[in-house]
Amino acid sequence: xxxxxxxxxxxxxxxxxxxxxxxxxxxxxxxxxxxxxxxxxxxxxxxxxxxxxxxxxxxxxxxxxxxxxxxxxxxxxxxxxxxxxxxxxxxxxxxxxxxxxxxxxxxxxxxxxxxxxxxxxxxxxxxxxxxxxxxxxxxxxxxxxxxxxxxxxxx
Amino acid sequence: xxxxxxxxxxxxxxxxxxxxxxxxxxxxxxxxxxxxxxxxxxxxxxxxxxxxxxxxxxxxxxxxxxxxxxxxxxxxxxxxxxxxxxxxxxxxxxxxxxxxxxxxxxxxxxxxxxxxxxxxxxxxxxxxxxxxxxxxxxxxx
Numbered sequence: 001x002x003x004x005x006x007x008x009x010x011x012x013x014x015x016x017x018x019x020x021x022x023x024x025x026x027x028x029x030x031x032x033x034x035x036x037x038x039x040x041x042x043x044x045x046x047x048x049x050x051x052x053x054x055x056x057x058x059x060x061x062x063x064x065x066x067x068x069x070x071x072x073x074x075x076x077x078x079x080x081x082x083x084x085x086x087x088x089x090x091x092x093x094x095x096x097x098x099x100x101x102x103x104x105x106x107x108x109x110x111x112x113x114x115x116x117x118x119x120x121x122x123x124x125x126x127x128x129x130x131x132x133x134x135x136x137x138x139x140x141x142x143x144x145x146x147x148x149x150x151x152x153x154x155x
Numbered sequence: 156x157x158x159x160x161x162x163x164x165x166x167x168x169x170x171x172x173x174x175x176x177x178x179x180x181x182x183x184x185x186x187x188x189x190x191x192x193x194x195x196x197x198x199x200x201x202x203x204x205x206x207x208x209x210x211x212x213x214x215x216x217x218x219x220x221x222x223x224x225x226x227x228x229x230x231x232x233x234x235x236x237x238x239x240x241x242x243x244x245x246x247x248x249x250x251x252x253x254x255x256x257x258x259x260x261x262x263x264x265x266x267x268x269x270x271x272x273x274x275x276x277x278x279x280x281x282x283x284x285x286x287x288x289x290x291x292x293x294x295x296x
Contacts, residue, residue: 021264077168078175091168098166098213099264102242106262116213116243118165 003155006108007138010060010153013104014142021099022072024144031139031150036132038141038148040065047122048093050101054114058155060104061122061135062097068147069093094119100151157185158278159203163196163210163222164240169263173209173240176267182274193217197225200232207278212241212248223255236277240265 011028018024031037039045046069049061064072066089073092074081098119105114125131139152160177162170174187188203190196192214199205208226212219219239226232238259239252249260259273 017264020266073168077171088168091166095166095169095263098242102244102263106244113247114245118213118215 003138006104006153006155007140009104009107010100010151011140013100013107014140014151017096017099017103018142018144021076022096023075024072024146027143028140029143031141034133035063035135035139035141035150035152036129038143039063039150040067040147043067045127046089046093047127048090048097048119049122050097050119051117052101052105052114052155053117056114056155058153060097060101060151060153062093062100063122063127063132063150063152064093065147065149068144068149071146072096072144090121094121097151157183158206159185159188161188161190161196161199161203161205161208163190163193163208163214163219165191165211165214167191169211169240173270176270177274180267180271180274182278193219193222193225196222200226200229200235205235207274208235208237209240210237212239212243212252220252220255223252223257227256238273238277240270 007030014028015026018026043065045063045065047061047063049059051059069089069092070081070084073084073089076092077088102116135152139150142149142151162173164170170189177184188199188205190199194217196208196210210219210222219241223237226235226237236258237256238261239257240261240263242263244262252260258277261269261273
């Protein structure tokens with residue numbers, strides 16, 4: 001499957017998921033250089049990945065700064081941002097990649113035989129700047145109401 | 156009749172959102188019950204009175220499809236209606252779930268109205284107290 005088409009479908013999926021689940025309009029731009037170039041340099045990052053297999057195999061990841069994740073979780077749950085817990089933030093980012101990938105494959109081929117895995121948080125090691133520079137595949141910067149999120153897709 | 160509803164999802168956030176939607180939709184709910192995977196759901200089903208199950212598909216330990224199969228094999232659980240709420244959006248997966256006995260299928264991401272509409276068909280109309288905005292799916296509480 002053409003990578004360009006996959007990235008277009010991923011951008012479309014991100015737009016649909018963010019608007020429906022998180023009430024945010026977004027703009028997705030392909031990243032050519034450093035995937036962290038638009039991220040706040042001193043802010044804690046949280047990431048989650050989802051593996052998939054079958055007709056197409058690989059994984060997709062999402063990486064977000066803490067401020068985005070806290071506010072998005074608050075909107076998602078309809079509660080105050082200051083009351084949000086770590087577990088709730090982790091649930092939100094895992095659910096985000098789950099919905100993005102699931103929705104993307106439903107856009108590409110409705111009868112596709114692709115098995116989705118269980119979303120998992122990225123470890124501290126995987127979130128180090130050195131490791132993130134080695135993240136394979138194509139990536140998108142997602143410009144949202146609450147800052148920039150990165151998604152990467154390797155298939 | 157009030158309904159005891161079991162919500163099965165490995166995301167506590169999704170469980171909370173689904174329960175909130177059902178609550179504000181005005182359905183006559185007796186008790187909400189939770190489970191984070193199919194195995195935990197079976198344990199709840201064997202010990203509690205449950206009238207309706209909403210379940211995700213992709214979960215650790217036992218997925219939603221396996222949960223439906225297990226319920227079908229258990230005489231006391233086979234008649235409980237199951238609604239699938241999942242990111243798995245392919246026609247194939249939806250047909251598979253419905254063939255196994257699911258009575259409804261809601262794709263994630265969903266707007267609250269989709270949950271309400273699906274449950275209306277199964278357990279009757281809510282009281283309409285929730286104001287679902289058709290444009291953005293937001294709920295006015």
